[in-house]
Amino acid sequence: MHILIKLKIPTLAAISKNCINWTFVFHFYPQQSSPSSFPLTRFHTTMSSTKQEGEVVTSVLSSEQAAELYDVKSRDLAMEKADEAAQLEVDPSSNRRLVWKIDLILLTVISLVSAFQYMDKSSSNYASVMGIKTDLKMVGNQYSWVGTSFYLGFLVFEAPCSWTLQRLPLSKITSAYIIAWGLLLCLTSLVKSYPTFILTRTLLGVLESSITPAMVLFMSQWYKKDEQFFRTSILIACNAVGGLVGASVSYRLYERQLAGTLSMDAWRILFIIVGLITIVTGLMVLFIIPDTPSQAWWLNKTEKLLAIQRIRSNKQGFGNRHFKKEQVYEALVDPRLYLYFFLQVAVAIPNGGFSNFSALMIAGLGYGKGKALLMGMPTSAVSIIGMILFGYLSTIRNRRLDIAFAGLALNLISGCLMAFAKPLHAQLAGYYIFGISPIPYTCILSMVASNSAGHSKKVFMGAISMIGYCTGNLIGPQTFRESQAPHYQGAKTAIVACYCIAFLILAAIYIVNVRENKRRDALDERLPADMLNSEFADLTDFQNPEFRYAI
Known part of the structure; x- marks a missing residue:
């Protein structure tokens, strides 16, 4: 079983006052069927020139479709050790x-x-x-x-x-x-x-x-x-x-x-x-x-x-x-x-x-x-x-x-x-x-x-x-x-x-x-709480609402 969640997040483009909607497609895999414990494996982005209401759409994909969408190449090089590293505290x-x-x-x-x-x-x-x-x-x-x-x-x-x-x-x-x-x-x-x-x-x-x-x-x-x-x-x-x-x-x-x-x-x-x-x-x-x-x-x-x-x-x-x-x-x-x-x-x-x-x-x-x-x-x-x-x-x-x-x-x-x-x-x-x-x-x-x-x-x-x-x-x-x-x-x-x-x-x-x-x-927008190891998702600064620019 594979669940697709499609989430439209409106953001403000820094280059102007026009609104740009970034659409992220998150693919969540059951723990036992994915070679990675990280749930986000692939995302697509689209842009719209008008502001729209946020919406959540769920659907069920076949295992063949899930395998096709799963792309390990999109992950960060640190992802393999991310879960293990999360157990440590850097004092x-x-x-x-x-x-x-x-x-x-x-x-x-x-x-x-x-x-x-x-x-x-x-x-x-x-x-x-x-x-x-x-x-x-x-x-x-x-x-x-x-x-x-x-x-x-x-x-x-x-x-x-x-x-x-x-x-x-x-x-x-x-x-x-x-x-x-x-x-x-x-x-x-x-x-x-x-x-x-x-x-x-x-x-x-x-x-x-x-x-x-x-x-x-x-x-x-x-x-x-x-x-x-x-x-x-x-x-x-x-x-x-x-x-x-x-x-x-x-x-x-x-x-x-x-x-x-x-x-x-x-x-x-x-x-x-x-x-x-x-x-x-x-x-x-x-x-x-x-x-x-x-x-x-x-x-x-x-x-x-x-x-x-x-x-x-x-x-x-x-x-x-x-x-x-x-x-x-x-x-x-x-x-x-x-x-x-x-x-x-x-x-x-x-x-x-x-x-x-x-x-x-x-x-x-x-x-x-x-x-x-x-x-x-x-x-x-x-x-x-x-x-x-x-x-x-x-x-x-x-x-x-x-x-x-x-x-x-x-x-x-x-x-x-x-x-x-x-x-x-x-x-x-x-x-x-x-x-x-x-x-x-x-x-x-x-x-x-x-x-x-x-x-x-x-x-x-x-x-x-x-x-x-x-x-x-x-x-x-x-x-x-x-x-x-x-x-x-x-x-x-x-x-x-x-x-x-x-x-x-x-x-x-x-x-x-x-x-x-x-x-x-x-x-004060946040990424989904169940999105594990988002720091290593290769999200851009536009895509990550928790990102702050160094001054």
Whole structure:
């Protein structure tokens, strides 16, 4: 015997005042006839433009029809252990020990990935003062296309890459991407012409498009909502660690090149070094990070169950490998999708230009090329300290958008100093304060991880967000015109304008989330009481009336 319950739930679409009715079809199976103790196995959604009264319709299906409708693929990867985990209580002491262990192992490894990814992306920036422009005969605005080509590859492959991260084992496919880009970096040392170099940078963007979406998925798998912003801040701070390491290595190679003690060009050796480091990091991801927490070899059985129980409050689970088109359709009517996209564009334009031209900009203040490599290191130091500090503050106040507003204010000060200050020391201070610039980007990543429920929706929202990031980084280097070298006044003015726009978009995100939370609190709707383990049903934030958006 199989019972079908069809329930129409009217909700208010956040994108407008129009009502949208989501129709859920729940299939309940007797305990003895279903391979899972979880009663919700499949749902369908339809939308209507008019509000209708809620209704309940019951009918009896044959066993053949029930078997056809039962689809284990729609369940979350954590569902298999959900009942067993529900028997455990995560006390504060056990939670602290488990989080410390996760931080020590998982966070350490993905922080190394973040550090070396940034060093890889910035390798062309370091190479620009080590002779690559002369060796590859770059003229005019050709160097601007080095940064743009990277993000062009990133942009083109972002969507298919995100699809592979959902369909394939997360850790294994991520490590494959990392190892491949490490090999490509090593091969970059062999390039002899500008077109070949552009090709390698484009392919590098293709491979590295996987990393940030993978980090978002790891964060949502392992950490609770109120823990994610701080850990994401640590990841971004490790970008600066990669910047420090890259600048130090580059300066030492440049010194030896001037002394004539190198067997090949310094920039070629640089690509080999960062490539080999990246390959080792990829192997660490393969052997240390599991595809899901319940597969972690470094957790005992009880800890694996506690890891499942801990993230139950996220109402998102570990995700699943079945792509659901209806969740993509929902994302397309979610205003957050477009706000994330345009916020990414606004904050990425300054990043795209600065990450490729910072060494040349500092050299334009009157410092020699070698010293310009060293003078950029305080920016990385400011980033490390600032990102960790702001991330920690978010754990105290637990309002990440407030932190993002404060970070944007510092970004605007940084841009104004670089663009409009007359004293060179004031301009240099602006460069250093720019180390805080990733705070809005960190906010977006944690928002995608925390506020996008439904695995297919989360993957899609993350992909569109990163496309915005790519778009901004594509535009950024083009704001630096060779005719304005070495001060690049037009690019600096564009940085100020972008941060002003970012303020307005961030305010819109705040308003949308606060208003929706208040609306849900007023309605106080609940999921059916007999709907067991609903946290692992792969429900989206629209489908789950108990979901609340992190502010």
